Amino acid sequence: MGLLTPELGLFVWTLIAFLVVLVILRKAAWKPILKMLNERETGIAESIAAADRVKKEMSVMQAENEKLMAQAREERSQMLKEAKETKDRIVTEAKEQAKAEANKIIVDAQQQIQQQKLAAMTEVKNEIGNLAVEVAEKIIRKQLSSADAQNSYASLLAEEIKLN
């Protein structure tokens, strides 16, 4: 059948045309296009890899930041706690010191009062003694104008000494 017998001319022309297209397109089209496509694909892959890397770095940095923040927060609360403790201590110390001071002042005051009281008492005693001596002198001068009286009195005194 006519359709199934290949014609030599068409066969040869096809071979020539196909090889010409192959050679021309290989050099002028396929190689540059495929090269460009490869370059683009590697470029895109690299960009994605770079983006991923940056993302990873970002997440690492974020984690670090959070760690730092947590640390800072902890430090702050620590400081607050310490400050409170210091405050409490100072207040307590001040209170105790004040108390001690007050006690000391009270003790001093009492001592002074005691001393002054003692001094006053001594003075009063001295004064009373002096007065009593003066009174007794005056009385004795008057009563001991007689010898009898003198004797009786001397014996009385002697009596008194014994009793003491």
Add this chain to the structure above:
Amino acid sequence: MSFKRIFSFFLLVLTLSVASLPAFANEGAKEAKEGEKFNASEVIFGHISDAHEWHFFTAGDFHATLPLPVILYSPTKGLSVFSSSAFGHEGHREEHEGYRLVDEDYKKELNSKGMGEADVKAMKVGSVVAADGSKVYDFSITKNVLSMFLSVILLILIMTSVAKKYKKNGVMTAPSGFQNAIEPILVFVRDEVAKPNLGTKKYARFMPLLLTVFFFIWINNLLGLFPAGANLTGNIAVTGCLALVSFLVMVFNGNKHFWGHLLNPPGVPIGVKLILVPIEIISLFIKPIALMIRLFANILAGHIIILSIVSIIFIFGKMGANPGGGFGFSIISVAFSIFMFCLELLVGAIQAFIFTNLTAVFIGQAIEEGHHHADENGFDHAHSNEEIIL
């Protein structure tokens, strides 16, 4: 596009086709004058075979044909080049420089001269023979060759302009325009055809061949769908040539492992070897033959179906006293041929892909490194799934 718009577009096409029917009917009428009956097979074969002139249409006695250069080589007379118009017009063929274009008249003439019936029958209508019966080699720029040259020019223009765009826009710019249409196909051939079949390391060497095969077949399939277009990829010489190219690439790239498995399959008893090796050798040659026939038959069948559907109009028109039947059937016929054209658009791309893919599969088998061997029972499994399909 909404369904309604598609439907109205379809109606418009139908009306226009019916309106243009008188032109077709004219051609039918002319045929009728010659043979009284519409000869569908003659019309169809006229369209699908190669010719020395490009016939566009006939209106009445006017033949719109483009004469093409005839290049002949005869061992006795040497080279002769002349225009095909020297052979005269259809129905009035004449001899030129001792050569004659074979037509039915010439066959009758030869018959009356007392030439053998079988010899005359073997002559192809449309081919060139020497009047003295000597051997002639025909290297004419026929309709198919011219159409192929057009496709080659188109292909080179398109692809170089796309390549230029890549160079102009730089690597990291998104593709635009025609570049955008070509790139997915290119990437598809690379990622779905070349890489899986040839391996990621070796595929680059065969990419130019695969891409050229794919686009060459595809563009010629599409050009063949134009009215009055040449039936290039439905011609066995063309598909045979392409199959030969892929066969030669496969044979010359075959490695030790490939030839070893083919000629001396390891782990096979000698008795089985005697049967197996011839089968393997036959299968080696069947591969390109399958490629050749698959493309040829698919494209040819598409053309024949479309032409047959159109021919039905004229057959019906000739059946009754008036051509009303033809007009009536034309609506169905045109609808069918539109469907067939859409199908052929699909088939054109699919066949180009299949040819490319099978070429890649065959080359892949030839360059495959020995990583599999016959199992302990001596059975060698199929090289790939595609081999089973073949």
